[in-house]
Amino acid sequence: MLQMVLNNEVLMAKIHPNREFWESHLEMPFDRLIQDYQDAKIRKNWLDSLSGRQLGLLFDLSMKKPPHELSVQQMRKTLTDFPEELINYFLVHHFNHAKLEAAITEIAKPILSAETMAKLLVKDDKYDKKGLLFALFKADPELLKHVYHFDKVQKKGFxxxxxxxxxxxxxxxxxxxxxxxxxxxxxxxxxxxxxxxxxxxxxxxxxxxxxxxxxxxxxxxxxxxxxxxxxxxxxxxxxxxxxxxxxxxxxxxxxxxxxxxxxxxxxxxxxxxxxxxSFINMQDYNFAAQVKAFLRSCASEIDKELKLFELKFRSAHLKNNTHLILTTHPTDPIAEELEALHQAVGDILDNIAMIDSVRVVFQGKKVPPLFKDRCG
Known part of the structure; x- marks a missing residue:
């Protein structure tokens, strides 16, 4: 029969690897869980909640010997007599709460043996999450940190x-x-x-x-x-x-x-x-690339319906508050003027954040395109 309260010093000595691992890295309520585990009724309810597959794995991992022909009830009775050996798996049991199976299997498949994975396969591609975590903890407690982190990756937006x-x-x-x-x-x-x-x-x-x-x-x-x-x-x-x-x-x-x-x-x-x-948002990067391609197309007159004839811009070669306006007759190509200015102020169209405004001719009419500033 379980003793009502376990020796706290003996119990804490069995905690692996340390308090910081469970409390800080896995962000679990360590003190409350240790207090719960000292309650014989809670320990019994926990063992009763485990499936035969989980009990067999737990028996193998904690008793350091396979269950052989023991029944589920015999395994449960044996494990009940060695509560100090199970404290870490009680913590793993609570760590399992709300963790995605995909996150657990992603870490488990490259680590655990094919035999272990097969034993913990419930049906189709569904695995026993808790069993996988028991096995991962036994292989290396640090793997639980990977599960914890990868679970966040799969749940959050980027x-x-x-x-x-x-x-x-x-x-x-x-x-x-x-x-x-x-x-x-x-x-x-x-x-x-x-x-x-x-x-x-x-x-x-x-x-x-x-x-x-x-x-x-x-x-x-x-x-x-x-x-x-x-x-x-x-x-x-x-x-x-x-x-x-x-x-x-x-x-x-x-x-x-x-x-x-x-x-x-x-x-x-x-x-x-x-x-x-420095990093730039991918949407802003794609937007800038699209605007740059559009302006180069207008300047080179690839599109006969669109012609660039005016640019108001700044240049890194000049003072920040210096603005220049390059204007040609709407019927004349601007590409030659851009090339002529290249040596003095650089490629104007290379950094669209330095372009304040442009004007184009579209189907014979002058229009000022407006671009939402997402890359300045």
Whole structure:
């Protein structure tokens, strides 16, 4: 018969790997779960809730021997007599709550043996989630962090960003460059620059299908929690997820405050390419490319119905507040004038953010096209 309260010191000594792993990295209510597990009734209800497949796996993993011909009830009775050996799997059981099967199997398939995966296959492509997590924890507790992070990837929406002007690729790959030490150094510099008393923590870094995933946690809005009958004041945690392409030229970003995430991404790739780099929203990038292609088409008169005859622009070769207007007769091509100005002010159409306005002739009528400024 289960003792009512387990020896707390013995129980805590069995916790693997440590409190921080469960409480901080997996964000679980560690103290409450340990208190629950010390209740004999809760332990019994937990074991009773496990299926025969899960009990067999748990018996194999915790008793360090296969269940052989034991019945489900015999396995449950044996496990009941060794509660200290099961505390970690009780925590894994609660970690399983609301986790997507796709996230778990994505991590499990490359790690677990084909035999184990087959045992945990329920039907078709459906797996026993809890069983997979038991097996992953036994293989390496750190894998639960990957599940936790990949679950976030599959549940959240991302924005896509690309580098404005991708530099030449360094000899060192981005995967080799972006070590945990390098990322933490970039986060420390980011905090120093922000100077808002918040600390940015790297919670996870892993590679999947030739992508680098960074999971970063930072405090954001002030908040309060009700703990028993006390109010606990603090700040909400904002998760910043960066999903980099192998060449670091593109990143998918998920964050409540995308500005913070972009600053971190810019800082990291600038260090990698050893020059100032910045990401631009993919929609803005595509919009800029479309506008640029449209203006070049009008200037070159590829489209006989559309002719560019006036440009108001600025140039990096001149002072910021200097505006120039290039105008030709509506019937004359502007391409020659653009080429003549190239040596003095550069390719005017290369950076449309420096173009303030344009005028074109469309079917013999002068019109001023309007473009929503998304790339300035």
């Amino acid at each position: 924005g896509s960003f690309v580098l404005k002007n991708p530099p030449r690729q360094p000899a060192t790959s981005f995967k080799e460059f972006a070590t945990e030490d390098v990322v933490r150094a970039a986060l420390k510099s980011h905090d120093e620059e922000q100077n808002d008393s918040f600390e940015t923590h790297l919670q996870g870094l892993f590679y999947h299908e030739d992508r680098l995933y960074l999971f970063i946690r930072r405090a954001s809005d002030e908040d309060l929690l009700l703990s028993s009958n006390r109010i606990v004041h603090g700040h909400k945690s904002d998760w910043i997820i960066l999903d980099f392409a192998a060449n670091a030229n593109q990143v998918n970003l998920c964050a409540k405050c995308s500005n913070q995430g972009l600053k971190i991404a810019d800082r990291l790739v600038s260090s990698y390419f050893d020059k100032d780099c």
